[in-house]
Structure formats: C-alpha cells, structure tokens
Amino acid sequence: MGRQPCCDKVGLKKGPWTAEEDKKLINFILNNGHCCWRAVPKLAGLLRCGKSCRLRWTNYLRPDLKRGLLSESEEKLVIDLHAQLGNRWSKIASHLPGRTDNEIKNHWNTHIKKKLRKMGIDPLTHEPIPTMEEPQQPVEINTSPFESIEAADQFLNKSPAFCTDEVPMILPDEIIVAYDESSSSSSSSTSSKPEEIKVPCIEWMESMYFWGLDDLIGLELPTEDGDPKLASDAYIQYQRETMDQESWKFELM
DNA sequence: AAGATCGACAACCGCAGGGAT
DNA sequence: TATCCCTGCGGTTGTCGATCT
Numbered sequence: 001m002g003r004q005p006c007c008d009k010v011g012l013k014k015g016p017w018t019a020e021e022d023k024k025l026i027n028f029i030l031n032n033g034h035c036c037w038r039a040v041p042k043l044a045g046l047l048r049c050g051k052s053c054r055l056r057w058t059n060y061l062r063p064d065l066k067r068g069l070l071s072e073s074e075e076k077l078v079i080d081l082h083a084q085l086g087n088r089w090s091k092i093a094s095h096l097p098g099r100t101d102n103e104i105k106n107h108w109n110t111h112i113k114k115k116l117r118k119m120g121i122d123p124l125t126h127e128p129i130p131t132m133e134e135p136q137q138p139v140e141i142n143t144s145p146f147e148s149i150e151a152a153d154q155f156l157n158k159s160p161a162f163c164t165d166e167v168p169m170i171l172p173d174e175i176i177v178a179y180d181e182s183s184s185s186s187s188s189s190t191s192s193k194p195e196e197i198k199v200p201c202i203e204w205m206e207s208m209y210f211w212g213l214d215d216l217i218g219l220e221l222p223t224e225d226g227d228p229k230l231a232s233d234a235y236i237q238y239q240r241e242t243m244d245q246e247s248w249k250f251e252l253m
Numbered sequence: 254a255a256g257a258t259c260g261a262c263a264a265c266c267g268c269a270g271g272g273a274t
Numbered sequence: 275t276a277t278c279c280c281t282g283c284g285g286t287t288g289t290c291g292a293t294c295t
Contacts, residue, residue, distance in 0.1 A: 038279085054282085060263075
C-alpha cells in the first residue's frame with residue numbers, strides 16, 4: 001500500500017521562491033485562507049506542492065512573524081527551553097512569539113551551539129565538556145537563568161529587551177510604500193527597480209492595527225483611482241518590502 | 254581578480270501523529 | 275480495527291553571499 005506522496009512531483013517547482021510565487025500564495029491565503037494545503041497550490045496557480053506552500057507561509061510569509069536576529073533574552077530562553085525540552089523546536093518556538101521552529105533550529109545550529117561550546121558547555125547535554133587535561137569535576141554551570149519554563153516565560157514577558165510589542169505588526173502606514181504618483185501614468189520601464197510594485201495609498205482605521213489575518217481576508221480597500229484593491233495586495237507589498245530590505249536587521253541590533 | 258572555503262538561512266524530505274471514514 | 279489523508283515536526287540538504295587565500 002504505502003503512503004501517497006504529498007504531491008505529484010512531476011512538473012513541480014523546487015528551490016527558492018520567487019516574488020511572483022510569494023505574491024500568488026499570499027494573495028490566495030489572504031483571500032481564501034488555507035482550507036487544505038494540498039489544494040492550495042492548485043487553487044493559487046502555483047507549481048509547488050502543498051507542503052512547500054505551507055512551509056513558505058509558516059516560516060516566511062506569515063504576518064505575525066518577527067524578523068531579525070534573536071535577542072539576548074530570546075537566546076537565553078531558547079537555551080533554557082532546550083535544556084528542558086531537547087530538540088523539540090516547535091515546542092520551543094511556541095514560547096517565543098513571532099519565531100518559527102525552523103528559525104530557532106537554524107539559530108541553534110549556527111550560533112548557540114558554537115557559543116555554548118566556546119563556553120565549555122556541551123550543547124547536547126548542557127553539561128560542562130570534560131577535557132583531557134583536567135579530570136572532570138562536578139562543576140555546576142547553570143546555562144539556564146530560569147528554573148522553569150513558566151519562569152522563563154514570565155521573564156520573557158517582563159523583559160524590557162524583549163516583549164511581544166516588538167513583534168512588527170503590519171502597521172497601516174508601513175504598508176503604504178513609496179508610491180510615485182508622477183510615474184503612475186508614465187512608463188517606468190527604464191526604472192532601475194523593475195520589481196517595484198505600485199500599491200495604492202490606503203487610509204487605515206486605527207482599529208485595524210489589531211486586526212488579524214482573518215479580518216483581512218477578502219477585505220477590499222478603496223484607492224485613489226476608485227478601483228478597489230484587496231488588502232492582501234497591500235500586505236504583499238509590505239511583506240516584500242520587508243523582505244527586500246536588510247536594514248531592519250541592523251535596526252534591531 | 255578569481256577561485257576556494259565558510260557561514261547563515263531557506264527549503265526539502267521522510268516519518269509520525271491524529272482525525273475521518 | 276484498519277486504512278487513508280492531512281498536517282506538523284525534526285533532520286538534512288541546497289543555495290547564496292561573505293570572507294579568505
């Protein structure tokens with residue numbers, strides 16, 4: 001019998017996602033949600049498998065994602081949680097709002113592991129690494145500043161270095177990106193930034209600042225030319241702007 | 254300047270869990 | 275209970291930019 005493959009692999013695209021694919025996926029999910037990931041690529045007009053779409057969405061396109069390097073407090077929390085939970089990245093990620101398991105896993109493998117080893121701590125066991133010269137001594141090195149996950153959570157929520165307020169919400173005025181009205185009627189084919197997407201200026205209600213994804217789905221926004229645009233279009237622009245700009249990384253540092 | 258190497262992160266793969274029938 | 279299907283998870287690989295030689 002055997003399992004059915006997650007998708008018909010023939011003719012499906014693999015590798016890095018293009019801006020166009022991102023746009024299609026975001027547009028589809030914002031307008032329809034994702035009833036069933038397997039059906040998403042077909043309905044969204046993507047040559048990807050559902051799994052790939054889900055991963056792209058959850059790890060990169062989701063609106064509630066926090067971007068940039070993990071803060072000191074977040075890193076400490078990850079170490080603490082790892083000591084208690086092991087490689088259960090999704091569980092660890094659930095304690096860090098706006099962070100994905102993949103992101104934490106990558107950060108662990110590339111940064112934290114090295115850091116701990118440098119400190120003489122085994123990243124697997126969180127115990128001091130025994131050296132050949134020095135016979136192992138029961139030195140108590142507490143890699144975790146927290147006594148429990150609850151305590152860590154409490155710290156995280158109270159820490160001035162990190163709070164959920166830092167999660168970059170889709171602020172209305174952030175979605176409104178450079179919109180060159182003068183070029184809207186004239187051709188911009190000679191522009192050095194051919195990928196630049198023109199989105200309409202939108203007036204956002206203050207209460208919308210706290211709207212979730214579900215609230216945005218299917219929402220039509222008025223534009224200056226009277227042509228209603230979906231909120232998803234504005235959202236797509238926001239995401240791509242955010243992704244294309246590296247500056248935010250440095251702002252966080 | 255060009256090739257080699259390294260590091261960071263995005264994406265893929267295979268498996269397991271759980272709900273539906 | 276058995277089977278199917280979908281989703282989530284964790285390990286691994288691939289890609290690309292930065293740095294080194």
